[in-house]
Amino acid sequence: MTDEQMRLRYAGTCRLCSNSLPAGTTAIYERTTRTTRCLECTSPEPNPAASAAVSAAPAGAPATSSPVATPPPSERIVGDALRRRPPAAAVITETLRVQATAPPRSGVARLFGLTPLSRASQSWYVGAIGELEVANVLDRLGAGWRVVHAIPVGSAGSDIDHVVVGPGGVFTLNTKYHEGQSVWVASKRVLVAGQRTDHLRNARHEARRAAKLLTQAVHRPVEVRPIIAIVAARQVTFKERPTDVSVLRSAQLARWLHRQPTVFSSEDIDGLARAISDPQTWGTITPAEPDLVAFATLRESVAAARRRRRGWGAGILALPVVGIAVFQLGPF
Incomplete structure (x- = not known):
């Protein structure tokens, strides 16, 4: 079965005539396209068995218990x-x-x-x-x-x-x-x-x-x-x-x-x-892609500078230790 007559839990739009379908409206849910159409519109590929099944989903039913009424892909999902x-x-x-x-x-x-x-x-x-x-x-x-x-x-x-x-x-x-x-x-x-x-x-x-x-x-x-x-x-x-x-x-x-x-x-x-x-x-257009190569280069430069600073810091901390060792060893 590809189509099912049902009472909509949420408002939707008929994919054929674009008329609004308020919540509670009885409409046809097309499983193959996951869209809805009103009873006045006939499907391009009618399914005689579709009208035999009627689903009256209670208003308080969980969100996963009935199909979601969504506008047609041609109107909403452009990419x-x-x-x-x-x-x-x-x-x-x-x-x-x-x-x-x-x-x-x-x-x-x-x-x-x-x-x-x-x-x-x-x-x-x-x-x-x-x-x-x-x-x-x-x-x-x-x-x-x-x-x-x-x-x-x-x-x-x-x-x-x-x-x-x-x-x-x-x-x-x-x-x-x-x-x-x-x-x-x-x-x-x-x-x-x-x-x-x-x-x-x-x-x-x-x-x-x-x-x-x-x-x-x-x-x-x-x-x-x-x-x-x-x-x-x-x-x-x-x-x-x-x-x-x-x-x-x-x-x-x-x-x-x-x-x-x-x-x-x-x-x-x-x-x-x-x-x-x-x-x-x-409400936007897809912006240009960032220059990931340039950012990776910058990131490596930042990391290299940090390593160099840490190297200088470790060297400075080691100076007292070296001084003590030289003092203990005496002149060469």
């Missing part, structure tokens, strides 16, 4: 370009743009391991490193999970670091790289090295915006839960956990996501993943 978007794409692009204006290091600066990063590009660079680390964790979630990185939203240049959909729901992740810092978390505030941040407010706004856009895209309510992923912090202290935002170290992400109660079927996950991967969902 999945964002699925292939590399993590940290936006911040990598901005890092390279800002770094391009930095003056070259002198020979002395290179000798002593001065970082090649300018002050302006430093924050963009560490942001990219944080997003790449979180992406490595998310990309190992396994079967049943879909992850899209660096999603541009609207036309003002904002983006979402990561969107994850899986059995446990839909999540937006806001990555925060705080290397060596102490992070203090309360219900209404996150402090980093004693300084107030807007982490909670931004995470809430991001999730609400994503929920609104995804709801419009799939024509049914979509709840999106915000996560703040803390990377490289020396210490994370919780005075009181926020009720609506999950604050986690990056190393905790996979386990936490896998432990969430199941709310979506595989069909729900596939449909939402297509919407998340579609630039039209977010």
Whole structure:
């Protein structure tokens, strides 16, 4: 059986005439295309047995108990370009743009391991490193999970670091790289090295915006839960956990996501993943790809400078030991 007459749990759209189908409307669900059509429209490939089956799904039934009414692919799913978007794409692009204006290091600066990063590009660079680390964790979630990185939203240049959909729901992740810092978390505030941040407010706004856009895209309510992923912090202290935002170290992400109660079927996950991967969902076009080769070169230069600084530091610390040894040995 490919078609089924049923009462819709959620509002949808007829794929043939584009008329709206309010929740509770009796319509035809086409299993082969996973779309709906109204009773007034006949299928291009009629199935006489379809009208024999009528499903009256109760309004309070679980989301996985009945098919999801979605608009036709020709109207909504125009591509999945964002699925292939590399993590940290936006911040990598901005890092390279800002770094391009930095003056070259002198020979002395290179000798002593001065970082090649300018002050302006430093924050963009560490942001990219944080997003790449979180992406490595998310990309190992396994079967049943879909992850899209660096999603541009609207036309003002904002983006979402990561969107994850899986059995446990839909999540937006806001990555925060705080290397060596102490992070203090309360219900209404996150402090980093004693300084107030807007982490909670931004995470809430991001999730609400994503929920609104995804709801419009799939024509049914979509709840999106915000996560703040803390990377490289020396210490994370919780005075009181926020009720609506999950604050986690990056190393905790996979386990936490896998432990969430199941709310979506595989069909729900596939449909939402297509919407998340579609630039039209977010009201944007797919931006140009970042220069990953140039960023890898910059990253190696930063790492080399750090190694050189550590080498100088180790040498300086060793000087007293060498002096003591020479004194004990006496003159040659």
